[in-house]
Amino acid sequence: MAGLENVNPFQPLGKRKMREWVQINLPRVEDYRAYAGVFEESIRYLISLQAGSSADC
Numbered sequence: 001m002a003g004l005e006n007v008n009p010f011q012p013l014g015k016r017k018m019r020e021w022v023q024i025n026l027p028r029v030e031d032y033r034a035y036a037g038v039f040e041e042s043i044r045y046l047i048s049l050q051a052g053s054s055a056d057c
Contacts, residue, residue, distance in 0.1 A: 008023050
């Protein structure tokens with residue numbers, strides 16, 4: 001996704017850039033549909049992290 005015009009490294013509240021995350025900025029809400037696969041993959045990744053951390057409890 002690097003190099004796409006509307007995709008930037010995620011930088012929350014001016015803190016350091018997070019290389020694992022990106023921020024997608026699009027002018028129209030409808031345009032986000034093209035990134036549905038990216039959002040779904042992100043959700044699967046977060047669920048896998050949560051599953052891994054619950055095993056540590």
